[in-house]
Amino acid sequence: MKRWAIAAALALALPRCALALALPRCAPATERAVAEVRPTPDAGALPPSFDPAERVERYAPEGATVVVHFTRDGRNAVPATDADGDGWPDYVALVSETYQRVLAFEASAMRFRSPLSDATLADNGGDGRFDVYLVDFNGRGDGAFRSDACDPAAPWRCRGHMLQDNDFNGYSYPSLAVAVRTVASHELFHSTQAAYRSADSATLAEGTAVWATERFDPSLDDLERLSAPYLSATDRSLDVEPSGPADSFSYGVSLWFLHQGQRHGDSIVEALLARRDRADAPSWLVDYRDVLRARDRSFVDEFNHFASWCLFTATLSDPARGPAQGAQLRPVARTALALGRHTSVLRLFRSSFRVFAIDAPPALTSLVVAVDPASNTANTALLVAPIRGGRIDSVTQRPLASLTLDAHNAERLLLVAVNGNAEGPSAILTLCAQDHGRRECEPPTFAPDAGADAGSAPPQQPAPPAGCDATPARTSNAARALLLLAALYSALVARRFR
Amino acid sequence: MNLAPSPSSSRTALALTLLCAACAPSPAAPDALDADARSSAVDANANANVDASASMPDRAPTLDDAAVTDAPNPATDAPDAPVCAARAVPCADESAMRLRYLTVVNASAITNEPLAGGEFRSIIDARAGGAAVTQSYVYARFTSDGLRKLELTDEDALRSTEWDIALRRFVIRLNSGVSGPSCVLGARASSADWASVTAVADLALGEERYFDGTCQFVDDRSGINGPATILAPYWTYAGCLQMTHAIFVARLRDGRAVKLTVESYYDPDKQRECDETGMVSTPNNAAVLRLRWSFLR
Incomplete structure (x- = not known):
């Protein structure tokens, strides 16, 4: 979090694009932000903006698709360095070049709409090109x-402009180039979103913006850091x-969109934004479910896969089964069972989803699941993901119900309850794990209090593995061996993620 | 927990029945509810088939309707008979999701400083593990000895009438409406002069309604998407949490009333910095709240 040293000092500031007054959460374009004036002197814009005494210049070399507005003096002055001696601050040229690259990438490589032109606006920065104010x-x-x-x-589609810090002085970006690439790719994606639907959900807006940064330049660490x-x-x-x-x-x-983009391409996210280009859009998840349906995909399946994919982070990283950058991500939070x-x-x-971990699980671990049927x-x-030899051996999908699991030789058993x-x-629900046939779970403490027909889902005894007439009572060694075999078989036929 | 397999169309009524049976007011008991008996019945209104009007009455259900007992004696800690019965909490599932209810009791303590005139300054550590909270709200009850913390998880609190006020980070809730099963009603006092607030009389007290009748979230319009609780106007956001010094009045479940104001969200000197400049430096002990309050006689 070193990058945000100053923001952290302000205690309640946010990691990205916190607008000091009106939009501290970095809403990309809320209704109250519409019709904001440009941050030019005497325009009366909310801070940050240029001071009246500052002379604002435009940088728009021939062929440029963006216009950069900056000043050389005053508190908003950009770094004066002009190494190439062309008369323009190098920082301004860097901003211009980076924003043009981002715009081109999002429109050409990712095939999203371009930000809407401001050509028809009276206060448009001089022309219809995209404006960036430093x-x-x-x-x-x-x-x-x-x-x-x-x-x-x-009216849900909007056009606007960008503000960016004038010098990143006091921030801890490793370089100005990294700072500009990070901010440009994130914030410009908000302008792209606004071409579909402005003032949309924060989780959709910020999640896709961080994802867009990762797509633009995977070497940037925003997604790795902000996925935590x-x-x-x-x-x-x-x-x-x-x-x-x-x-x-x-x-x-952003992790969700990274997962979905890797499985279905950038077009799946574009399709989601396009679907939301209408007056009364429901939750974006409902729209996304419908986008998947149109491609003969199931949201439930995708989310189950995502939950599995998220297990492969930190020391359990496996790019073949989890995020490519999994080693740089924090482990998914687990609750000890x-x-x-x-x-x-x-x-x-x-x-x-919720992840539970059983350390040193019994070879046959029974899970008692009590679910509120209402x-x-x-x-x-x-x-079910046993860890053997320091890595996740397999991930199998089972019904969320009492069952017996094969944890033979596992040093840890991860159990993930998923709502797709x-x-x-x-x-x-509640969960309880027990040593099959030995330590039994006590009855859950939430016994029904309204009579026998009140309908607590009595915790079922764990289903014995398929084909085995075992009971949860004491079992013989032979029976336990059969159970183990059956559990192995059951694991084989259960759905397995790869 | 009531795990009633009732048809969705009748879940509200059943849930209400079960809940009321389970938590019949018993002021002398520390908590009439089994701490582990967390509610599912209170989730009933999450179902779209539920009659919203049944679960979200247009007005506070009981204070005006119930036979109010004799004026309680604020000098004692033994509340008089409650003036309302517990009821199902509407939109509990939405609250749990949106307000991030947790099943870990908040480990922090409340410190009470007696002030002149029977007033208190209660210092509540509502940090709850940090901005990414890991603990439940701090649940507390107003007593003649000060603000007393109760060991409740957020899920427990959905079925407990024992608490009056809940605090976590910048959010403060009263136990009524969509917030809890009790009838702690509140309002912002019309006066900004602490001494002049002496009675509930002319205030239109209300219950918590930060979810509407269809369980849609009602935000506080602050720009940071907080719930529109009764006490939300104690702050404004301008780069940091600035105090409005608004005074609120709450009528408790036992009929007694308190007036209260939040003095600071940060350490007092940092709060002044925030209030004066719109910025606050660190460290500042954000979310260690100072609450000045007293019973109204």
Whole structure:
């Protein structure tokens, strides 16, 4: 987090594009941001903006697709270095070149729409090209996209301009070039989003913007760093909006788009934005589910795969089964599961998953799952991932129900409860692991309190592995061997992620 | 936990029945609910088939309706009979998701400084593990000895009428409406003069309604997407949390009333820095709140 030294000093600032006053959460273009004036002297714009005494210049070399507005004097002055002696500060040229590269990449390589032109606006920076204003953020963010106006016929589509820090002085980017590439690729994607639907969900806006930076330049570390808030809170739904001034979960949702982009190409994200180009769009997850359906894909399957994919990070990294940059990511948050003890009653929200870990599991581990039948248990699943020899041996998908698992020779067993719904209420459950036939789980503490027919889902005894007439009572060695064989067979026929 | 396999169309009524049976008011008990008996019944209103009007009454259900007991004696810590019965919490699943309810009891403590005139300054460590919270809200009850912390998880609190106020980071909730099963109603006082706020009389007290009748989130319009709780106007956001010094009045479940104001979100000197400059330097102990309050007589 060293990059954000100043922002951190401000305690509640955000990692990217925190607009100091009106938009501290970096909403790409909220309704209140529409019709903002340009940050030129005397324009009355919200800070940051140029001071009245500052002389603002335009940098727009022939053929350039962007115009950079800057000043050489005052508190918003850019670094004066002009190594090539062309009369223009090198920083300004760097900004111009980088923004043009990003625009070209997003439109040509990723095949997204270009930001809407501001040619028809009275205050348009001089012409219809995209405008970038270099002003001092003073540590309160480092760049921002601001909307100017929206289409009368389609008021969810908007056009705007960019603000970027004038010198990144006090920030901890390793170089100005890295700073500009990072901010340009992130914030410009907000202008791209606005060409489809402005003022959209923060998780969609920030998640795709961080993903776009990764696509533009995989050497930048934004996604690697900003995915941490997601990997530490996978029990949050992908589309639940962040609350509060310092909630960076939405940036971490970039992992979902990285996963989907790798499986289906950039076009799947473009298709999502295009689908949202309408007046009354529902949650973006619902739209995304429909985009997948149109491609004969299932959101449930994709999310289950994503949950598996997220296991392969940090020391468990495996680029063949997880993120290519998995070694640079933090481990997914896990809850230790003690044998013989039920978890607290858990809510498994839509498009979320919870990872549990059993250290030194018994060779045959029984899992007792008690589910509230009144809750939404459709499209839930259990992923089983034994760790052997320091790596995840396999990931198999099973129903989220009591069952017996083969943990033979595993030093750790990861269990992932997944809710693959794109909408709807949560599943409510408890889990308890036990040594099959030996240590039994006590009955859950939430026994029904309204009579026998009140309907607590009594925790089922773990289903014996297929084809085996075992009971959860004491078993003989021979029976245990059979159980093991059956569990192995069961694991083979269960769905396995690769 | 009520794990009732009821049809969705009847879940509200059943949930309400079960909940009320489970948590019949018992002020003398530390918590009438089994701490492990976390609610699923309170999730009933997450179902779209639920009649929203049934779960979100247009007005506070009980304070005006119930037979109010004799004026309680604020000098004692023994609350009088509660003036409302527990009820199912509407939009509980949405609250759990949106407000990030957790199942870990907040480990922090509350410190009470007695002030003149029977007032208190309560210092509540509402950091909850940091900006990415890892602990439940701090749940507390107003008593004559000060603000007393209760050992509740967020899920427990959905079925507990024992708490009056919950605090975590910048969010402060009262136990009513979509926030909890009790009837702690509140309002912002019309006066900004602490001494002049002496009665509930002319205030239109309300319950928490930061989800609407269809369980859509109602934000505080601050720009940072916080819930529009009754006490949300204690701050404004301008690069940091600035204090408005608004005074609030809350009528508790036992009929007593308190007035309160949040003095600071940061350490006092840092709060002044924030209030005066719009910026705050670190370290600043963000989310260690100072609450000044007293019972209204």
